[in-house]
Amino acid sequence: xxxxxxxxxxxxxxxxxxxxxxxxxxxxxxxxxxxxxxxxxxxxxxxxxxxxxxxxxxxxxxxxxxxxxxxxxxxxxxxxxxxxxxxxxxxxxxxxxxxxxxxxxxxxxxxxxxxx
Numbered sequence: 038x039x040x041x042x043x044x045x046x047x048x049x050x051x052x053x054x055x056x057x058x059x060x061x062x063x064x065x066x067x068x069x070x071x072x073x074x075x076x077x078x079x080x081x082x083x084x085x086x087x088x089x090x091x092x093x094x095x096x097x098x099x100x101x102x103x104x105x106x107x108x109x110x111x112x113x114x115x116x117x118x119x120x121x122x123x124x125x126x127x128x129x130x131x132x133x134x135x136x137x138x139x140x141x142x143x144x145x146x147x148x149x150x151x152x153x
Contacts, residue, residue, distance in 0.1 A: 038126070039095070039124065040092070040100065040125055041127045042128075043072065043081055043089065043127075043145055044079035044080075050146075051077065052106070055099070055106065056093060058095070058099055060093060060094040062093060062094055063091070063122060064089065064090070065092050065120045065122070066143070067087065067088050067090055068086075069084070070083060070084060070086065070129075071085065073134045073139050073140065074138040074139075074148060075137060079145045079148075081130060082130050082134055086143050089142075089143055090127075092122045103128075108128075111131055112130065112132060114128070115128060116128075
């Protein structure tokens with residue numbers, strides 16, 4: 038199975054250790070989503086824009102660990118999206134983003150970088 042990640046699970050980010058047993062397949066931009074900062078990690082919601090992501094092949098054990106990390110308390114839910122590598126699970130943020138900073142670039146690694 039595949040998973041698409043956009044924030045702290047990406048390479049060299051705070052939670053990338055969860056992806057140790059995953060196989061990186063490539064980068065991808067998903068359309069129809071907006072990226073928001075939730076503090077130390079982001080969330081995506083349906084919206085206008087594109088979000089820069091990484092696609093990985095994972096096993097059922099890794100998916101179970103990620104579900105425990107991401108879906109407890111109803112903060113995220115998994116949604117199947119299309120990628121050039123096949124369908125992949127995406128964690129979509131379930132709470133309000135009102136008052137949260139939108140990452141206009143759609144790239145968590147570019148947050149806080151202005152285009153001056």
